[in-house]
Each structure stands twice: as structure tokens, then as C-alpha cells.
Amino acid sequence: MSERIIPIVDHHYATSVPSVPADTGSAPQQPTDRFHRPLHDLRISVTDRCNFRCTYCMPKEIFDKHYEFLSHADLLSFEEITRAARIFMSLGVRKIRLTGGEPLLRKNLERLVEMLHGLRTPEGLAPELTLTTNGSILARKATLLKEARLDRVTVSLDALDDAAFRQMNDVDFPVAEVLRGIDAALAAGLGPVKVNMVVKRGTNDAQILPMAEHFRGTGVVLRFIEYMDVGNTNGWRMDEVLPSQQVIDRIHAVHALHPLEPHSAGETAQRWAYDDGAGEIGVISSVTRAFCGDCNRARLSMEGKLYLCLFATHGHDVRALLRGDPRSGLAPVSDEQLRAALAQVWTARDDRYSLLRGTAAGLAQRAERRVEMSYIGG
Numbered sequence: 001m002s003e004r005i006i007p008i009v010d011h012h013y014a015t016s017v018p019s020v021p022a023d024t025g026s027a028p029q030q031p032t033d034r035f036h037r038p039l040h041d042l043r044i045s046v047t048d049r050c051n052f053r054c055t056y057c058m059p060k061e062i063f064d065k066h067y068e069f070l071s072h073a074d075l076l077s078f079e080e081i082t083r084a085a086r087i088f089m090s091l092g093v094r095k096i097r098l099t100g101g102e103p104l105l106r107k108n109l110e111r112l113v114e115m116l117h118g119l120r121t122p123e124g125l126a127p128e129l130t131l132t133t134n135g136s137i138l139a140r141k142a143t144l145l146k147e148a149r150l151d152r153v154t155v156s157l158d159a160l161d162d163a164a165f166r167q168m169n170d171v172d173f174p175v176a177e178v179l180r181g182i183d184a185a186l187a188a189g190l191g192p193v194k195v196n197m198v199v200k201r202g203t204n205d206a207q208i209l210p211m212a213e214h215f216r217g218t219g220v221v222l223r224f225i226e227y228m229d230v231g232n233t234n235g236w237r238m239d240e241v242l243p244s245q246q247v248i249d250r251i252h253a254v255h256a257l258h259p260l261e262p263h264s265a266g267e268t269a270q271r272w273a274y275d276d277g278a279g280e281i282g283v284i285s286s287v288t289r290a291f292c293g294d295c296n297r298a299r300l301s302m303e304g305k306l307y308l309c310l311f312a313t314h315g316h317d318v319r320a321l322l323r324g325d326p327r328s329g330l331a332p333v334s335d336e337q338l339r340a341a342l343a344q345v346w347t348a349r350d351d352r353y354s355l356l357r358g359t360a361a362g363l364a365q366r367a368e369r370r371v372e373m374s375y376i377g378g
């Protein structure tokens, strides 16, 4: 009888409970980390579940029927997420992105959107609220999300060719339904809509030009992401990364492009515009052109673990602060204590994995257990 080999892919990542400083009143308004990077984006993963099995993210052999996803009791409630987001906003966060797993699988997500929209920065502004989705049920949800005051959506789509797309999502999901979701988002006013395409050399790079031509002139901003070595399960290989420069070269050979200035420091994508005015595209080059220097993104998992890098090996247990932690005799903390603890965590941050990739320190980090993309949300 053959035994199933169980890989180490449960969600028990290394974590610790942040300490609460004695002087909680002295937390800075805008903490910066050890490389002087402020906090600006908060990316919240609301579920570890997904209805796709994209080969580069949730390979079927691992995320199969034996895989134990988190139970509902483990997840932060909408109230807990909103409270954490409010404290993060007092520390500089201005943009909040909901992600997952597939965020639209979280029941009543629009209710969370509504609650987050009700938050205010110290200047009295609502946060910029965005969502990354695989688009599979977006056609049903777009209007509800808009009514809840979501600002915009980003839809992941790796191919225009139906067979190629079904192969990438590995659950035989048709491309037409995702395109219908994108149309619904545009119709609902959830724009500018962005489309993210992960490029894997030899798998879907033949789709670069068809994708570019499909979205040219539509107002949708298509962005090409270099396939990344996130987590430990996707079998990442450098020879499957197609450098973004080659993506630009291939498109430029047919439709001339010129570079655009960044909108803001710390942006993930380098922007390019079509010379003929048919809009813009972007490339996200974490492997060949690391952008850690200005990285201002914090990530909160569905169970309330805070990660300071997409490639982190260690999380900070914010849920223990929110709920208290009977194991360590910790009582739930006040807002002021939570704020001081989070400021301290951010101040100590020195993450910069993409810059270290290939160095001894990067290789050592790569050898450790890192969070999976479907857990932390990209």
C-alpha cells in the first residue's frame, strides 16, 4: 500500500507575539523601518481558500483534498480586521488591499469593504480600498462591491487563450467568465481596472502579445509579473522566469512603447505607455529588478499574523494582541498598546528579500520555511 507523503504545508508558520512597550504613549505618528521606509500599504488576506489551483501558487498535488485549510474560528472577524486596519492607519497606512486565497470566497466581503471605507486617516480621509481577485465570481459581485465603496479592482488573468488559461488555473475554469468579470467591474465603475498576468517562460509567454493586444485601447492597465519564488511549494526555477525587459521588447517590436514616470515611491510596477496613445502597461520585476528600496507594504494574514515581506519566514501574532493569548496569560490589549506594539514591530523591520536573492543571506532565507502566496495574498 502506498503512503501519502505529507509535505510541510500546513499554516503553522513560525510566529511570535509582539511585545507591548512600557511607554505606549511615545509611539511615533509615522514610524519608519531600519531602512527609513514608512508604512503606506496594508494588504489583508481574508481567506486561505481558493477555487483555482494556479500551478505557480497552489499546486494541486499539495493543495488537495487532504490539505487542512483554516477553520472559521481561526479567521479574524470583520470587526477585528477593521480595528487592526484603524490602528495601522494611525501609523501611516493610506491604501488597503483585500486579497487571499480568493477574497470573494469570504462570505459578505462587501460588508468588510463598507466597514473599512468608514475608517478615516488623521487628515479625515477614507483609505484607498482595492481588491485583487481571480475574477471568477466578479461578475456577480461587482455592483455590490462598488455600492460598498470599493475604489477599484485588480483581476489576475494569465492567458487569453481558453485552453492555456484552463491549464494555468488547473481547475478547467473558462477565460470567458473572467472576461465577463472584468467587463462587470468596468461597468460598475471599479476602475481603473488592472489585470495582472504572471509570466512563466515556456508556459504562457506566448500569451504576452495576445493579452497586450486584447487590452490595448480599453483603459484596462495590463501588468506582467515575473514568476516569483514565494513559498516552498511551487517548484520555482530561475529558468522559468522571463525577465520583464524581454516582455517589453516583445511588445515594443510590434507596438512602440515609452517609459512613464512612477506615480509614487515604492510602486511595484514600472509603467510604460504605447506611443500611439492606446494606454499603458506595467511590469513587476521582483526577480530582475528588485524594488525593496522603497517597500512600504505590510501584510496581515486571515488569522491575524503580520508579515513584513512577501518572502517572510516569521510572522507577528497580532491576533494574540487583539484577542488575548491564554497560553501566555496575555489579556487583550488596548488600542494604544496595539498601536505601540505595531509601531515597534515596523521600526525593527529590515526585510529586503528580493535584493538579497542570490546572496548568502538570501539563500539562507530561501532554505527556511516561508509563507505561501495563497496564505499571504501576493
Ligand SMILES: Nc1nc2c(ncn2[C@@H]2O[C@H](COP(=O)(O)OP(=O)(O)OP(=O)(O)O)[C@@H](O)[C@H]2O)c(=O)[nH]1
Pocket: 097, 132, 154, 194, 196, 225, 268, 269, 284, 286, 295, 297, 310, 354, 377, 378
Ligand atoms: N516582491 C514583491 N512583489 C510584490 C510586492 N507587492 C506586490 N507584489 C507583486 O506584484 C503583484 C501585483 O501587486 P498588486 O496586488 O496589483 O498590488 P500593487 O501593484 O501595489 O497595486 P496598485 O496599487 O494597483 O499598483 C502581486 O501579486 C505580487 O505578485 C512586494 O512588496 N514585493
Ligand SMILES: C[S@@+](CC[C@H](N)C(=O)[O-])C[C@H]1O[C@@H](n2cnc3c(N)ncnc32)[C@H](O)[C@@H]1O
Pocket: 050, 056, 057, 099, 100, 101, 102, 103, 132, 133, 134, 135, 154, 155, 156, 196, 197, 198, 225, 226, 227, 228, 229, 230, 234, 373, 374, 377, 378
Ligand atoms: C495570491 S493571489 C490572491 C488573489 C486572487 N486569488 C488572485 O489570484 O488575484 C494574488 C496575486 O499573486 C500572484 N501570484 C501568485 N503566485 C505567484 C508567483 N509565484 N509569482 C508571481 N505572482 C504570483 C497571482 O497571479 C495574483 O495576481
Ligand code: SF4
Pocket: 050, 051, 052, 053, 054, 057, 058, 100, 101, 102, 134, 156, 373, 374
Ligand atoms: S493566484 Fe489567486 S487564483 Fe490562483 S491559486 Fe493563487 S490564490 Fe488562487
Ligand code: SF4
Pocket: 291, 292, 293, 295, 296, 297, 308, 309, 310, 311, 351, 352, 353, 354, 355
Ligand atoms: S521582497 Fe519583501 S521587502 Fe522587497 S519589495 Fe517585496 S515585500 Fe517588499
